[in-house]
Amino acid sequence: QVQLVESGGGLVQPGGSLRLSCAASTSSFSLYNMGWYRQAPGTQRELVAHISRSGSTTYTDSVKGRFTISRDNAKNTVYLQMNTLKPEDTAVYYCTANRVLSSDVSWGQGTQVTVSS
Numbered sequence: 001q002v003q004l005v006e007s008g009g010g011l012v013q014p015g016g017s018l019r020l021s022c023a024a025s026t027s028s029f030s031l032y033n034m035g036w037y038r039q040a041p042g043t044q045r046e047l048v049a050h051i052s053r054s055g056s057t058t059y060t061d062s063v064k065g066r067f068t069i070s071r072d073n074a075k076n077t078v079y080l081q082m083n084t085l086k087p088e089d090t091a092v093y094y095c096t097a098n099r100v101l102s103s104d105v106s107w108g109q110g111t112q113v114t115v116s117s
Contacts, residue, residue, distance in 0.1 A: 006094070006110060010112075010114070014116075017083045019080070020113070033053055034078040049069035089113060
C-alpha cells in the first residue's frame with residue numbers, strides 16, 4: 001500500500017476557493033489512478049473526482065464546472081482545485097490511490113473542508 005498525505009483543507013467562505021494536495025510515497029506514482037472522496041457527517045462517502053494514470057478525469061455532477069482534479073507525476077502529487085465553494089461542499093476529503101491491474105486501494109487520513117460564513 002502507498003502512503004497518502006492530504007493537505008490544504010480549512011475554513012472558507014461561500015464562493016471562495018481552496019486547493020487540496022495529496023502527496024504519495026511511491027516511486028511508481030504514474031502507475032496509479034487517483035481519486036478524491038468526501039464524507040459529510042451522517043452521509044455516505046462519495047467519489048468527487050477521479051484521474052486515471054493517462055490523465056482522463058471524471059467528476060460527480062454536483063462539482064462539475066467548479067472543481068478540477070490534476071496530477072503532477074514528477075512530484076507524486078494529485079490536486080483538487082475547488083472554486084465557487086458552497087456550504088454543501090463541507091466534508092472531510094480523502095485522497096485515494098489504486099494501482100492499475102490491482103484491486104487494492106490506499107486511503108489518506110483526510111482533510112477537513114468547511115464552507116461557512
